[in-house]
Amino acid sequence: MMQAIYDRLKDRFQLGALDVRSRKGLAFVDLRREFLRPVLTELRDVEGFTHLILLTAVDWIEDERFQLTYLLNNRQKNLDLGLRLRLDRNLAIGETIHDLWPTAATYQRELREMFGIAFPGSPRVDEEFILEGWTDMPPYRRDFDTLAYSQQTHADREGRETSDPREFMKQILYPKD
């Protein structure tokens, strides 16, 4: 069923290969940026993918890109379809879809705050969402080091000390070898 939908859209929207490796009823497909809106509209209005499950990002920092994942659901056919869109990590500007799904504005506001991905035109996208008074880099980016942040912000409890079994045994049993 997913294959049939894919076949209908593939050529018109130059879709990438259909990735069905995960579970039954779920597929992912790579999407070119310029086709985001037409594909989403077609999927929603023609193919029955009326439910936007979620919109989120994955930071592939080593490839210098963000992946935006638009996860849609067709309830009648019990199909979940994930559209993957690449964004240049150094020019992280996405296209707002709040007019297609108003709830997308919330996701976009979060992505703006947590990943630093801009969505021009999305309502209240620059308002603080979860973080208030945050001045560091967007914290869900891969290069934000939570451990380092925690070590800078909080002190360790005093008196904590641990030993590695191997090193400890060497120290006691065969320090000279």
Add this chain to the structure above:
Amino acid sequence: MFSFQPDRSQYPAPGPDGKLEIDLETGQYLKLWQGPNHPGMTGNMSVELTVCGDEVVEGKTHVGYLHRGFEKLMERRSFIQCFPIVCRICVPEPDFNEYCYAAAVENLAGIEVPEYANWMRTLILEMGRFNSYMMAIGGMSGALGLGVVGQWLTYVRDIMLDRFEELTGARIYHMFILPGGVRGHLPEGFKDRMEEVLKTAERYLADVDKVMFSNAVYKRRTKGVGYIDPKLFEPYGVTGPNARAGGVAKDVRKDAPYLVYDQLDFEVPTETASDIWARTNVRRRDIDVSIDLIRQILKKFPKGGEVMAEIPNVLHWKIPRGETYIKGESSRGEYGYYLVTDGSGYPRRVNVRGPSYTHAMALLELLIPGTNISDVAALMVSLHTYPPEIER
């Protein structure tokens, strides 16, 4: 295109950026913070209300009071180390996090879970749903000043927590569903003790029906209030009882059966009014479904069997590159985990889709204008919001 904007003709029009310019100096308007510490609040969140008289002109949801960045924390924890923290994303119904996370890991690692574990997982999820509804109905009555129902249902929840305790070893954070299966078998005599709990629950619920659902005041304050146009369901990602109250029988248990739901016999309750009353009533009826499901599950429960599949050594468990989305029907609607792996020993990205994310943000802000201050609490509770799943 959709244009579901509230009628604001009496109030200042929003600017081109969508922001409402309200001049508090005029004395006509007042800012009122409901929450984060407020008995009518569903946990650690708040709604910033702008009121004119006792009518609410605008409401903005504020979250972030308990943001612990779970999704980010998981990126530096091994696959097994994520297991103890996912439950904390939803306190009243933590088991969905355990199930969705475990199932996502199993999916990407190619692990087949034993039959026994699937039954156990279903049982736990239904017990969790039951308890979550206890809080929801109790909270609903509390939000309207009917305290006794909250007390009764807290007791019922408590005796169900006793069953959780003997089954999983903990009352709140059960940590029983881990990647590969579940941690143990049913204790001796569990079925009988569970039956007692269900019988007690039914007795209390009969009282709740009389005291709450057949209560003139309750009816007056909930019927016709907090209406959600079913046309909004798809644009605003409305799922679960909130959608079922508007006549849409959305339920992942039926739409995309997982675990052993295809072997269980149940109907999804729906209402049509799509108001506070209808939403609460759907939940009330879904409790009966849950009770029935728990009975069915225990009746059909496998006599024995493996609780865990064989999994690799968890201390250096690596999962091949891939991504998946696993969902289930929580008491509030579609709950899901989007897991991305990159071949390392840590998740590349975990995204938790909690139903409150859509219900209590964009939707609530849409519903609030035009309501009476005293109805805001009831409206919020009727959407059944758990803030941690908004923040994750």
Add this chain to the structure above:
Amino acid sequence: MSFKDVLSPFTAWKHVLETPVTIKDPLTREAADRYRGFHKNDIELCIGCSSCEAICQNAAIDMVPVKDPKEGDSGLRPQIDYGRCCWCALCVDICMTGSLTMSNEYIWFDEDPDAFRFIPGVDAKSWDSSEKGYRREGGRRLSGTERVEMREMEPDLRIGNFDEIVAGYDRAEAVLEADRCVECGLCVATCPAHMDIPDYIKTIREGDYEHGLELLYNSNPFSEVCGRVCTHNCETACAARHEGDPIAIRWLKRHITDQVPYDRYVDIVGKPDLAKTGQKIAIIGAGPGGLTAAFDLARMGHAVTVYEEKEKPGGMMRYGIPEYRLPYESLDRDIGVIEAMGVKIKCGVRIGKDISMEKLKADNDAVVLAIGLHLGRSTRVPGSESPDVEKAVELLRRITAGEEVPVPKKVVVIGGGNVAMDIARSMARLQKQRHGEVGITVTALESFDHFLADEEEVVESREEGIEILDSRGPQEVITVKSGKNKGKVKGLRTWRVDSIFDEKGRFNPHYDEGDEMVHDGEMVIEAIGQVSDVSLLGEKLTEALEWNRGRVKIDHDGRTSEPWLWAAGDCVKGPDVINAVADGHRVAQSINQVLVAMREAKA
């Protein structure tokens, strides 16, 4: 809405006289049997492997010293900080021994927050004896308990030849086996050469065999050899053995050497680019001890010459261990790596005869004695002086050297150690080739409960048709008394052993004379231990050296009482390749220190 709806809520009043459901005294409420409460630790069972610390996602566990470390026990024990613990019990699930559990206790008051950081099992708590609380169901599941079986040649295929029996793991098998390791490192202390075991096992999981090989040869130039015949003391210290099979460390080591093409070895092992020191070292004996010392010293820039009496280098690895356990090519590959470091090996040179000790001393800055144990001991029972009574080591040497050895149809072996098994199985192969059938009886002094040979040796010997009798003490080699075969051996007479040691622990076997057996055989082979041939030292040096129970006395570093002479390997320690390797390292280290000091003194 009806009038009924107005009245209906008042039905709540019917509960007004009911007993409250609240728990009257919550402080004494007992939690469920499975409850995850405060931890307990069976301190004697715990081995301090730190798996609990490794899995704790909250970093709530520290490993703290509690007792002295010993084999397979780090002496560390987990201390839990309850300010961080989230009660998930993964530490209980991962525990390698099952020592760590939880009680169902959850109520505890204390004004001192530091009281909530303690060492379960060491800091006494009221719940220490509690029977209730979380235990994992059905054993350890979070890391593998079963060893990946090693494929071996079937007995009927292997008995007629000396081909290697063990097939070695393929990649998939090795990864599965390597996956079971929890990287505690308890094995490192137990390995005489302190090899980087967890690290090289990790390279298997990651497929980085070249790094694995580098780690191996860093600490053991006989990794190919040890990957096959090591006594694997590490496996007896393995954390996994408490609830399951120990990790097959030896086979994993072999797997790494199998995976790297030999022409890459020298590049990977690497020859340090050091200036030549100009200092010379002579090593007597090209066994594992001598060659390891040579390997290290050559890599330190010294000129090393190894003198070997026999035709080929390798010592007991070549002339003692049968080919079906250790093919000569494997040994030659390891020796090839050592030679590539610049070590000169001169075979067929007997010190004391071809070159005197005095000359060696005069020509070199240091000399290492690594002559091994090549003389077999005799039982000295009546008849043992017969020419048909052979010594196991001597016979093994002749088989390796390709010399003709007598192969009678029935042979009796005296001894219960690995050498006894080696000669029995070697002779069995020759019998099969010569006569088409096996006729070997092994008589061991020890009972099977306290057997000296490895379990797998016993199993495989039996598979090959060898009869092994335990608790048999040799009394007489029976010879033909008259006729044309006069003097020929026709069997061994034994008594049953009641005990081997007396109350003071001295060797003093006690027999049941009523239980006598005669084992037929035209040859009796004694395999009851070996001694060193120290005649090469010469009278003067023998006099000058300090001795300890028939062995040259050495200090911790292997140095003898003569400052220019070190001793290493079997001749000063027990018979064991890996111990000899460790000795070689120790001696090389010590010699280098002395030589550096000598250089500095001159400069």
